[in-house]
Amino acid sequence: xxxxxxxxxxxxxxxxxxxxxxxxxxxxxxxxxxxxxxxxxxxxxxxxxxxxxxxxxxxxxxxxxxxxxxxxxxxxxxxxxxxxxxxxxxxxxxxxxxxxxxxxxxxxxxxxxxxxxxxxxxxxxxxxxxxxxxxxxxxxxxxxxxxxxxxxxxxxxxxxxxxxxxxxxxxxxxxxxxxxxxxxxxxxxxxxxxxxxxxxxxxxxxxxxxxxxxxxxxxxxxxxxxxxxxxxxxxxxxxxxxxxxxxxxxxxxxxxxxxxxxxxxxxxxxxxxxxxxxxxxxxxxxxxxxxxxxxxxxxxxxxxxxx
Amino acid sequence: xxxxxxxxxxxxxxxxxxxxxxxxxxxxxxxxxxxxxxxxxxxxxxxxxxxxxxxxxxxxxxxxxxxxxxxxxxxxxxxxxxxxxxxxxxxxxxxxxxxxxxxxxxxxxxxxxxxxxxxxxxxxxxxxxxxxxxxxxxxxxxxxxxxxxxxxxxxxxxxxxxxxxxxxxxxxxxxxxxxxxxxxxxxxxxxxxxxxxxxxxxxxxxxxxxxxxxxxxxxxxxxxxxxxxxxxxxxxxxxxxxxxxxxxxxxxxxxxxxxxxxxxxxxxxxxxxxxxxxxxxxxxxxxxxxxxxxxxxxxxxxxxxxxxxxxxxxxxxxxxxxxxxxxxxxxxxxxxxxxxxxxxxxxxxxxxxxxxxxxxxxxxxxxxxxxxxxxxxxxxxxxxxxxxxxxxxxxxxxxxxxxxxxxxxxxxxxxxxxxxxxxxxxxxxxxxxxxxxxxxxxxxxxxxxxxxxxxxxxxxxxxxxxxxxxxxxxxxxxxxxxxxxxxxxxxxxxxxxxxxxxxxxxxxxxxxxxxxxxxxxxxxxxxxxxxxxxxxxxxxxxxxxxxxxxxxxxxxxxxxxxxxxxxxxxxxxxxxxxxxxxxxxxxxxxxxxxxxxxxxxxxxxxxxxxxxxxxxxxxxxxxxxxxxxxxxxxxxxxxxxxxxxxxxxxxxxxxxxxx
Numbered sequence: 029x030x031x032x033x034x035x036x037x038x039x040x041x042x043x044x045x046x047x048x049x050x051x052x053x054x055x056x057x058x059x060x061x062x063x064x065x066x067x068x069x070x071x072x073x074x075x076x077x078x079x080x081x082x083x084x085x086x087x088x089x090x091x092x093x094x095x096x097x098x099x100x101x102x103x104x105x106x107x108x109x110x111x112x113x114x115x116x117x118x119x120x121x122x123x124x125x126x127x128x129x130x131x132x133x134x135x136x137x138x139x140x141x142x143x144x145x146x147x148x149x150x151x152x153x154x155x156x157x158x159x160x161x162x163x164x165x166x167x168x169x170x171x172x173x174x175x176x177x178x179x180x181x182x183x184x185x186x187x188x189x190x191x192x193x194x195x196x197x198x199x200x201x202x203x204x205x206x207x208x209x210x211x212x213x214x215x216x217x218x219x220x221x222x223x224x225x226x227x228x229x230x231x232x233x234x235x236x237x238x239x240x241x242x243x244x245x246x247x248x249x250x251x252x253x254x255x256x257x258x259x260x261x262x263x264x265x266x267x268x269x270x271x272x273x274x275x276x277x278x279x280x281x282x283x284x285x286x287x288x289x290x291x292x293x294x295x296x297x298x299x300x301x302x303x304x305x306x307x308x309x310x311x312x313x314x315x316x317x318x319x320x321x322x323x324x325x326x327x328x329x330x331x332x333x334x335x
Numbered sequence: 336x337x338x339x340x341x342x343x344x345x346x347x348x349x350x351x352x353x354x355x356x357x358x359x360x361x362x363x364x365x366x367x368x369x370x371x372x373x374x375x376x377x378x379x380x381x382x383x384x385x386x387x388x389x390x391x392x393x394x395x396x397x398x399x400x401x402x403x404x405x406x407x408x409x410x411x412x413x414x415x416x417x418x419x420x421x422x423x424x425x426x427x428x429x430x431x432x433x434x435x436x437x438x439x440x441x442x443x444x445x446x447x448x449x450x451x452x453x454x455x456x457x458x459x460x461x462x463x464x465x466x467x468x469x470x471x472x473x474x475x476x477x478x479x480x481x482x483x484x485x486x487x488x489x490x491x492x493x494x495x496x497x498x499x500x501x502x503x504x505x506x507x508x509x510x511x512x513x514x515x516x517x518x519x520x521x522x523x524x525x526x527x528x529x530x531x532x533x534x535x536x537x538x539x540x541x542x543x544x545x546x547x548x549x550x551x552x553x554x555x556x557x558x559x560x561x562x563x564x565x566x567x568x569x570x571x572x573x574x575x576x577x578x579x580x581x582x583x584x585x586x587x588x589x590x591x592x593x594x595x596x597x598x599x600x601x602x603x604x605x606x607x608x609x610x611x612x613x614x615x616x617x618x619x620x621x622x623x624x625x626x627x628x629x630x631x632x633x634x635x636x637x638x639x640x641x642x643x644x645x646x647x648x649x650x651x652x653x654x655x656x657x658x659x660x661x662x663x664x665x666x667x668x669x670x671x672x673x674x675x676x677x678x679x680x681x682x683x684x685x686x687x688x689x690x691x692x693x694x695x696x697x698x699x700x701x702x703x704x705x706x707x708x709x710x711x712x713x714x715x716x717x718x719x720x721x722x723x724x725x726x727x728x729x730x731x732x733x734x735x736x737x738x739x740x741x742x743x744x745x746x747x748x749x750x751x752x753x754x755x756x757x758x759x760x761x762x763x764x765x766x767x768x769x770x771x772x773x774x775x776x777x778x779x780x781x782x783x784x785x786x787x788x789x790x791x792x793x794x795x796x797x798x799x800x801x802x803x804x805x806x807x808x809x810x811x812x813x814x815x816x817x818x819x820x821x822x823x824x825x826x827x828x829x830x831x832x833x834x835x836x837x838x839x840x841x842x843x844x845x846x847x848x849x850x851x852x853x854x855x856x857x858x859x860x861x862x863x864x865x866x867x868x869x870x871x872x873x874x875x876x877x878x879x880x881x882x883x884x885x886x887x888x889x890x891x892x893x894x895x896x897x898x899x900x901x902x903x904x905x906x907x908x909x910x911x912x913x914x915x916x917x918x919x920x921x922x923x924x925x926x927x928x929x930x931x932x933x934x935x936x937x938x939x940x941x942x943x944x945x946x947x948x949x950x951x952x953x954x955x956x957x958x959x960x961x962x963x964x965x966x967x968x969x970x971x972x973x974x975x976x977x978x979x980x981x982x983x984x985x986x987x988x989x990x991x992x993x994x
Contacts, residue, residue, distance in 0.1 A: 049614070051665060167964050174474065216729060217728065217729050261673075261840055264627075264670070264680070264842070267840055288730045290837075290840060291670075292679050292680055293670075293680030323461075
């Protein structure tokens with residue numbers, strides 16, 4: 029019996045040890061490649077006379093691509109925040125060569141009365157390494173117009189799920205497509221949100237700098253963005269997913285669709301942009317064949333994502 | 336115990352006479368009266384040192400899907416393991432491999448099993464809902480004895496074809512108060528060679544198994560017992576798959592309490608709590624030719640309870656069993672890009688799927704006369720599923736419920752007539768089963784047989800089986816003939832169908848299939864078994880089986896065994912025995928190209944073995960030498976994945992010593 033007791037002790041010790049390999053922590057897995065921007069923090073502050081303008085962005089940083097911005101304008105004398113001001117916002121990059129450019133942006137900011145801030149967006153097509161970004165801000169208080177400028181830094185977009193694309197369409201117009209959501213995709217049906225903008229070619233010659241009419245952009249309406257997501261890795265053989273939905277414009281002006289990601293990794297959103305009349309502006313149909321070992325062919329218009 | 340055993344239409348007892356068998360072969364199922372004290376050895380006439388798979392294959396309604404030399408998936412009544420309940424002493428255990436590379440038969444070893452109890456169709460509802468029936472692996476448990484008693488068995492052998500070397504050891508101790516059973520085994524095999532003497536790469540395996548049971552008699556009529564099995568397999572190759580097993584590990588533990596009653600209606604009350612944890616790690620580090628490096632780890636953890644009472648009063652006896660278990664199945668896949676610095680690609684093939692089941696089963700036997708009896712049984716189960724990462728399932732089935740509860744009723748009835756010369760039985764059954772984890776929640780599970788990625792469907796309906804069975808036999812002193820037939824009409828038959836949407840994820844696959852329900856499918860199984868004693872020491876045995884499975888369009892179902900036969904002669908003289916057998920399948924006419932099958936040609940295998948019993952210092956010993964597939968036939972069967980050839984000529988030797 030003693031033999032059995034010893035055997036029993038050894039036996040249960042052997043089997044009581046835990047799993048050989050740890051299970052994957054799925055939540056942590058999703059975070060490895062995706063920095064999360066979920067909190068608005070102060071990104072810049074400027075003083076115009078006795079007013080202080082606080083500009084907030086997610087993580088307190090401006091990134092290439094789509095950025096939502098929030099402004100608080102404070103009167104230092106009365107120590108109150110303005111709530112009925114007319115605020116305009118114009119971002120301009122001055123390239124090293126000296127020429128100026130901008131990106132799609134909301135020129136007239138809107139006021140969010142419940143949260144008490146002025147809000148807008150800006151799509152930076154370039155980073156600060158390409159030139160010097162300045163914000164030209166004007167606002168009114170007591171029928172008086174105040175103006176200020178502030179230099180900002182635009183950083184490289186580290187979250188590939190917020191990538192953007194810009195191109196000249198078949199109609200010779202310049203278009204911008206910037207991903208807005210999901211910031212943190214998962215292996216699931218993801219609601220895909222993108223902003224689609226067009227550069228409004230100036231009809232008048234430039235006035236005094238900065239002339240907003242030279243840097244005007246608008247949201248295109250009732251376009252369709254056809255979607256075909258695929259994994260470009262050769263080993264994935266042009267793998268795609270089912271039940272995706274093309275992006276169409278919703279009430280918020282943004283374009284909404286559905287992308288299904290079947291696994292984590294590198295994905296390419298192959299796109300085709302059609303205008304209201306159904307005319308193809310950019311993009312090509314990609315092959316649907318399963319081709320293991322071959323790098324996936326991308327549409328002429330695509331945005332890469334990674335999570 | 337007699338009434339209990341009378342219930343068993345299909346008891347596999349290899350110790351019984353006239354059941355010469357062989358691996359990959361079939362034999363008829365006989366009703367065998369087992370006295371409760373005697374335990375049957377896990378061995379066949381042909382070969383005394385066999386694996387659990389080889390032993391199972393010696394039963395007529397079991398066939399196998401083989402992906403290599405190891406861990407064959409048992410098919411009961413030509414139905415895969417989702418449709419049958421596989422248990423060890425009534426304990427539910429679920430494999431952790433999405434590709435069904437680890438049926439629970441791979442987590443035991445022949446030297447810790449006493450018998451395997453196979454019941455066909457709804458008669459197998461005692462351990463939970465089923466369609467095909469149940470396979471219960473019964474472990475060895477030594478009885479309490481008056482005097483302290485030590486016993487042991489040691490078995491060793493070598494098989495030349497795949498250089499398999501094995502050592503199996505058993506030891507038991509019994510006394511008035513205590514019983515202990517222990518076993519330990521190790522098998523190591525290299526690649527086997529086919530009938531053309533070509534080595535089949537990636538067919539090696541190593542397996543270690545150990546078990547321990549301790550029982551204590553708490554009173555004259557009660558005892559407690561704790562048992563555990565630890566099994567570990569390493570470096571197991573699957574020639575039919577693009578990847579191999581690095582490690583699998585199983586811990587199977589239980590504690591039970593048994594109470595006997597001398598008077599009254601209740602005779603036995605036996606309760607058990609159990610736990611098992613399976614880990615199964617597959618990868619393709621041994622396959623440098625693969626385009627994608629991929630890991631596929633899986634885990635399956637089950638907690639369960641079962642409680643059984645046996646009732647008997649005069650001609651009536653009954654068995655009532657409560658089963659409950661909770662299983663969590665997790666399977667992951669991670670693919671590595673060619674550039675290893677790039678992001679790996681990850682998905683769950685089982686997105687943390689919980690299955691909870693609780694059911695009450697009952698079987699009643701009424702002995703109308705000495706020769707005839709009626710059985711009526713039924714069960715009602717509740718099956719609950721929960722998929723933690725339901726997002727994965729939503730990709731193909733948007734809005735599918737995360738939780739699903741199903742009710743699983745089952746009914747069966749039968750009549751048995753048994754006189755000395757004739758026996759006859761008829762039976763019928765009705766039962767539901769819930770979809771398995773893969774069928775309900777699987778996600779891109781690569782099936783290398785038809786080369787499709789399979790997607791589960793949480794909205795699948797219960798599969799509903801209607802069955803009828805009959806058997807008839809005739810017996811004289813020398814001759815016995817037994818025929819059996821059963822027929823299943825299965826509503827909502829679950830099977831994979833090509834999906835028009837989605838594209839494959841695994842680079843070897845050609846498309847995506849989703850589990851869907853056919854309106855119905857039908858299955859017919861028949862077997863005929865005959866034995867004849869030519870001389871007092873010369874016995875002949877022959878078996879013929881036939882099965883036919885069809886879907887609702889009259890198309891063929893996959894994995895249905897073609898007409899097959901087996902015939903054997905067994906001669907004994909004093910301490911010497913010699914057996915020879917021939918078995919084979921006819922051409923597979925009714926194959927199913929839709930499910931990846933091609934026509935498998937017929938084959939015939941001839942085997943021979945001889946054994947000699949002797950004594951060394953009062954220890955009984957048996958030595959055996961034999962050869963399988965003597966003619967070195969090159970063949971593969973209808974159920975061999977990727978038409979991987981079976982083993983060619985194999986000479987085996989073994990020695991068994993009873994200490």
